[in-house]
Amino acid sequence: MALVRRTRGASPSADSHVMTHLRAMVWGPAEFVGLPPWGLVTEGVLAGILTVGAVVGTALYGAWTGCPSLADGEGGLVCAAALAVYLVSVGAGRALVGVVVLLGVCLALHTPQAAAGVVLAERGRAQSATVTSVEDGWATDGGWGRYLCxxxxxxGVPLKVRIWRGCGDATRPGDAITLVY
Structure with a gap:
């Protein structure tokens, strides 16, 4: 038994009209019985694949060429926003648009680190370095929880930057670490 709260003077049909309108806004055309049409599935999968390719591609291109706005993930955020605009323009429900935007932003913010790693592995140069000191990042930076070497x-020339990849609690001064730069 479902409880329906009615305001004074509102008819049952007015309440159901409001609920139908809200349900249509939240779920959009996805509110149907049975399997979705193949054309709709194909369009959704294609839009998702193209957007993921654009987000990852812009980050890789930015890291490869050194363009900061693309390498930092801003281009990926624009791609995610473009997908959201497309979904709203075709009448997708707010729930779908919200989930897609959240996933798109997460992908756009995590891709630059992976893209930089891929570009470093492809174009970078590996060289052995000797650890001179190890610091607990938690104590020195107030919460990072990383070890800094x-x-x-x-x-024998000291590097100006402290590194954290490959530096852990078992790392000691005198250990050799491979750096890719």
């Missing part, structure tokens, strides 16, 4: 290159 100061290193010097094979010629």
């Amino acid at each position: 100061s290193v010097r290159d094979a010629d």
Whole structure:
């Protein structure tokens, strides 16, 4: 038994009209019985694949060419926003648009790190470095929870930047770490 709250003077048909309108806004044309038409499934899968390709592609292109706005994920955010605009224009429900935007933003914000790693692995140069000191990032930076290593290159020249990849609680001064730069 469902409870329906009615305001004074509202007829049952007015309440059902409001609920129907809200349900249509939230779910859009996805509110039907049975399997969706193949054309709708194909269009959705194609839009998703193209958007993922655009988000990842812009981050890779930005990391490869050094374009900061693309390498930082801003281009991916634009691609996710373009998909949201497309979904709203075809009448998709707000629930679908919200989920797609959330996933698109997450992908756009996580892709730049992966793209930088791919570009470094492809174009970077590996060199051995010697650890000179290890610091607990939690104690020095107030919450990062990473270990930070100061290193010097094979010629004995200290690097200006502390590294965290490959540096852990078992790392000690004098250990060798491979750097890709």
